[in-house]
Amino acid sequence: MRKKLLLLTLLLLVGTGIFLFHDASSGISAYALSRRIPKVTALILTGFSIASASLIFQTVSENRILTPSVLGLDSLYVFIQTALLFFGGATLQEKSSGSGEFLFSVLLMGLFSVLLLRTVLKKVQGNLYRMLLVGIVLGTLLRSASSYLQAILDPNEFLILQGQLFASFNNINTRVLTLAAGLILLCLFIISRHVQELDVLSLGRDNAVNLGVAYPVLVQRMLLLSAVLIGVSTALVGPITFLGILVTNLARELLKTYRHRILLWGSMLISAAALVLGQFLVEQVFNFNTPISVMINFVGGLYFIFLLIRENRL
Incomplete structure (x- = not known):
């Protein structure tokens, strides 16, 4: 198992090295690295x-x-991006494209998750599926509101919005990169303190409660951390829907373990390596014609269908 983690680490290091130093001759190496280092940092953090x-x-x-x-x-x-462009216009959105908008987006996503946890989980005494149902309904409502606003947007502003709704690593806002790194590392540190409880939690709710896990508290804390992490990555580069399904299931298939300390490292290494190598292909093979999110969502969508078929057969 350690060998597999070392191989994944080596894959990430090799991919990072290729991304940073390809075609970097002595004359342009300083400029090339100044552009590529923030990009590869954002790829790994995401x-x-x-x-x-x-x-x-x-x-x-x-x-x-x-x-x-x-x-x-x-x-x-x-919805945040659409409403900001609809009510404020492209000028206001450009002025607020720094740490203010980043924190605003992360804060709204965090508050949205807290409201779900406080109003839904508390009332149904930890019924997670009720919370998921409410989340799906609210997500559908927000998508409908976004579609309505997009339909009456100015065509030029709509083109600007479309470019922002695809995950992109081409123009990383370096002003928020340090802040995003701090939030992500803080969340990972908190998660690392609960990996043993997560191992027990994977046995199911009843077994976890019988073994002494404070189930409602742990569930709310993990869901909040999960929401913050997704909020930070989405606000930093945009939404990448199927990446999580793809890398976590690949880590489980590769490592064959239930221990979250190992699964966490394995899935993070696979995810970072996939993004780094995928962005390299986008730039060098596809000449920026295909966003990396489209590639990942295509592969992840196929894998999602495969998982559904396999679950039905079992």
């Missing part, structure tokens, strides 16, 4: 964030084909 959020969310929900997107966070991000 990979770590999405993988860890998806893994703990699947453990809490006891379902391997769910991601935090079912809480409606992606739909909320789309």
Whole structure:
């Protein structure tokens, strides 16, 4: 198992090295690195964030084909961007494209998740599926509101919006990169303190309660951390829906373990390596004609269908 983790680490390091130093001759190496280092940092941070959020969310929900997107966070991000452009125009959105908008987006996603946890989970005494249902309904409502606003947007502003609704690593806002890194590392540190409880939680709610896990408290804490991680990655680069399903299930198939300390590292390494190598293909093979989110969602969507078919056969 350690050999597999070392191989995944080596894959990430090799992919990072290729991404940073390809075609970097001595004359342009300084400029090339100044552009590529922030980009590869954002790729790794996003990979770590999405993988860890998806893994703990699947453990809490006891379902391997769910991601935090079912809480409606992606739909909320789309609505925030659409409303900001609709009511403020392109000029206001450009002025607020720094840390202010980043914190505003993350704060709204966090508050949205807290409201779900406080108003739904508390009333139904930990009924997670009721919360998921409410999240899906609210996500559908936000998507409908976004579609309505987009339909009456100015065509030029709509084109600007479309470019923002696809995950992109081409123009990383370096002003928020440090802030995003701090939030992600803080969440990962808190998660690392609960990995043993997550191992027990994977046995199911009843077994976890019988073994002394404070189930409602742990579930709310993990869901909140998952929402913050997804909120940070989405506000940083945009929504990537199927990446979490893909990397967490690949980590489980590869590592063959229930221990979250190992699964967490494995899924984060796979996720970061996939993003780094995928972005390299986008730039060098597809010449920026295909966003990386489209590639990942295509592969992840196929894998999602495969998981559904396999579950039905079992």
